[in-house]
Amino acid sequence: MRVLIIITVSLLFLSASGYGQGGARKAVAAQKAIYFYSFATQVDWPEKFKSGNFVIGVYGDKELFQQLVSKLSSSKRGSQPFKIVEFNSPDDIGECHILYVDETKSDVISSKRKILKTNSTLVITSKKGVLVDGSIINFVYPSNRTMFELSKSNATKSKLVIGKQISSLAVEVQ
Amino acid sequence: MKRGLYISIILLLATTGFAQRTNWQKALSCYQQDSLVCAAEYIDASIEDSSESKDAYAWHIRGFVYKSIFDNSKNPDKRSSARAIAIESFDKSLELDTIGDLSRNNKQGIKTLGVSFYNDGVRKLNRFNVQGALKDLDKHNITMRLVEPGYYNKEREFAIKKKSGIIYMDRYNDNKEENEIYFKKATEMFNEVLEIDSNDFLANLNSGVLYHNLAVDLLVKTKPELSILEVMELQEKHVNNMQRSLAYMTKAYTLKPNHPGVIRALAGAYYALHETEKYEFYNQKLLKLEGSHGNE
Numbered sequence: 001m002r003v004l005i006i007i008t009v010s011l012l013f014l015s016a017s018g019y020g021q022g023g024a025r026k027a028v029a030a031q032k033a034i035y036f037y038s039f040a041t042q043v044d045w046p047e048k049f050k051s052g053n054f055v056i057g058v059y060g061d062k063e064l065f066q067q068l069v070s071k072l073s074s075s076k077r078g079s080q081p082f083k084i085v086e087f088n089s090p091d092d093i094g095e096c097h098i099l100y101v102d103e104t105k106s107d108v109i110s111s112k113r114k115i116l117k118t119n120s121t122l123v124i125t126s127k128k129g130v131l132v133d134g135s136i137i138n139f140v141y142p143s144n145r146t147m148f149e150l151s152k153s154n155a156t157k158s159k160l161v162i163g164k165q166i167s168s169l170a171v172e173v174q
Numbered sequence: 175m176k177r178g179l180y181i182s183i184i185l186l187l188a189t190t191g192f193a194q195r196t197n198w199q200k201a202l203s204c205y206q207q208d209s210l211v212c213a214a215e216y217i218d219a220s221i222e223d224s225s226e227s228k229d230a231y232a233w234h235i236r237g238f239v240y241k242s243i244f245d246n247s248k249n250p251d252k253r254s255s256a257r258a259i260a261i262e263s264f265d266k267s268l269e270l271d272t273i274g275d276l277s278r279n280n281k282q283g284i285k286t287l288g289v290s291f292y293n294d295g296v297r298k299l300n301r302f303n304v305q306g307a308l309k310d311l312d313k314h315n316i317t318m319r320l321v322e323p324g325y326y327n328k329e330r331e332f333a334i335k336k337k338s339g340i341i342y343m344d345r346y347n348d349n350k351e352e353n354e355i356y357f358k359k360a361t362e363m364f365n366e367v368l369e370i371d372s373n374d375f376l377a378n379l380n381s382g383v384l385y386h387n388l389a390v391d392l393l394v395k396t397k398p399e400l401s402i403l404e405v406m407e408l409q410e411k412h413v414n415n416m417q418r419s420l421a422y423m424t425k426a427y428t429l430k431p432n433h434p435g436v437i438r439a440l441a442g443a444y445y446a447l448h449e450t451e452k453y454e455f456y457n458q459k460l461l462k463l464e465g466s467h468g469n470e
Contacts, residue, residue, distance in 0.1 A: 022442075027393045030394045034393065038398075
């Protein structure tokens with residue numbers, strides 16, 4: 001008598017978990033966070049901003065804030081420890097070396113343009129056409145990739161010197 | 175099975191006294207009295223004896239004797255060697271049985287033992303012994319092909335391979351850095367299934383999950399101290415893996431278009447690949463199905 005043992009398939013379903021949009025959101029944010037390290041280390045700030053914490057502010061993107069904390073909060077830019085700050089309203093936005101503004105909040109760039117320029121803040125955004133409003137680096141997404149465009153003129157106005165690698169790898173330089 | 179053996183042979187013993195009997199006849203007497211040690215001694219002597227070694231009955235009985243030892247022993251080594259001898263003996267009997275009156279029972283004996291390899295494989299999988307299970311699947315196929323040369327049982331093959339893939343997948347997920355090899359092993363298992371049946375839902379789904387999570391991990395787990403060029407190289411790997419995931423998940427979607435896990439993965443993949451319209455399509459579909467945005 002042949003007796004066949006049947007494999008239960010419940011395990012097959014159980015293991016197909018742990019993926020989806022949450023992971024994808026983290027990945028997109030992590031990609032940007034990795035770029036931030038390169039931007040922080042390959043842009044030169046005026047001398048008076050080269051001491052104390054190196055402050056990265058995030059306005060409107062919680063996932064990016066968390067990825068920046070996870071990736072950078074224990075590292076340094078030269079002698080400057082990274083400090084990651086989340087801003088919840090335009091009024092909270094204070095002095096920072098880098099400010100990321102989510103596409104849904106990009107109006108703030110125009111309203112804060114003067115102070116951002118005075119503080120030599122590297123403004124990074126993720127919205128089409130926002131370089132004209134004062135953004136310096138803007139993420140764009142050609143061919144499924146996260147790339148960036150650069151406004152050298154805005155950088156110069158903020159007394160920032162952009163590294164050669166950033167300039168050469170930007171998909172567009174204005 | 176035992177009944178079949180008796181019917182095949184009992185007539186041969188009816189008129190023969192013990193002293194005049196051949197070794198295989200003595201072995202059969204021992205076998206009838208459930209003395210397997212005695213039966214094995216006589217039957218092994220029988221096949222060494224030049225006057226009996228070409229006798230299909232001798233090999234036939236040897237098959238049953240050793241099959242009974244396999245059935246009754248608890249010692250794994252003894253069971254294993256008894257099964258091998260039983261299969262070899264039934265096969266030899268088939269070869270020598272030119273008349274064919276033992277054929278049905280020889281084939282049945284081989285098939286029963288062939289199935290026992292499959293069952294052993296399943297038991298090994300339940301103890302997460304994948305290598306052992308896959309070896310047993312091979313032995314199952316080799317044994318079954320002795321009586322059915324083109325034997326291939328898709329259901330059994332897939333059951334073992336898919337569960338093996340899942341176990342490898344779990345090992346990889348337990349410690350992705352140290353168990354990187356299991357990513358490859360898991361995808362190989364699922365690929366073997368998909369090569370036979372590209373419409374297998376679970377193999378598509380799990381392959382998609384593996385590549386999706388690999389794509390995410392590449393970016394989430396990487397330290398940031400990279401040049402921009404290195405970031406872009408990393409991104410290429412991320413995109414390639416996400417696109418591979420997408421191919422499997424798209425296939426899975428054609429098979430089960432309302433499976434929330436598949437739709438969630440597709441929405442996630444399109445989000446990661448910045449394909450906004452497609453992301454919105456699947457996100458809206460998920461919203462309708464689950465009443466949520468499908469966030470983890």
